[in-house]
Amino acid sequence: MLNGVSDLLEPDADALALTSVLQALADDQRLTIVRELAAQGEAACGAIDLDVSKATRSHHFKVLRESGLTHTRVEGTHRWVSLRRDDLDSRFPGLLDALLAAQPAR
């Protein structure tokens, strides 16, 4: 790696596809991750406890990143993940807020 800082490939805000975003969100594990990120701001992949293997966890983070939902910052041995709130709010105003406000079914 030439530069010390390294971010992973993520789609431009303009290019975010609604279907891909919805697809990424339509999974309980990933919805958990998104909620946790919304609450914690930025978190290491492993810091969010899911009841799946490392490989599966990594897969879910990849789906979130490639759909444009999250930003990933590489630092040492950790990957710091955060929600792309600004990009999402500008591209799909109100969507994220609506999701995070959703109450569990009664």
Next chain:
Amino acid sequence: MLNGVSDLLEPDADALALTSVLQALADDQRLTIVRELAAQGEAACGAIDLDVSKATRSHHFKVLRESGLTHTRVEGTHRWVSLRRDDLDSRFPGLLDALLAAQPAR
């Protein structure tokens, strides 16, 4: 059929599951249907043109209905389908508006 009027089984507003709703929305064909219903108010299944077979079309309407996104009213040989706007707005405030306002990717 005993009574003339007949509606199909649909989940209660309280019971709508976010994941199921998102899953139902995470498909281009179904997103097209939802947008069309939002624009037209109520439409017959066949009145929305999709580039799929009758069977597939029927499948998509079923997914939308069972996730709680649409209401279906049976009248003669037609099925009139409409968005459950009120239920969705009360269960997931802002979600539908955000979806319908979404612009295509640039």
Next chain:
DNA sequence: GCAGCAGTTCGACCGCGATCGAACACGTAT
């Protein structure tokens, strides 16, 4: 009755995605 139209259901096909263990890559601490 019979034909035709609207829509569903059935069975099958097929690809995609969620999942896992194992191997790997990379950074860090000893």
Next chain:
DNA sequence: ATACGTGTTCGATCGCGGTCGAACTGCTGC
């Protein structure tokens, strides 16, 4: 150098969902 911790990648399995044609149901019109 060795070992460990964090996370990714690979290959495989497996179930689910989108798709179709064909058969079916139910209503309407002739």
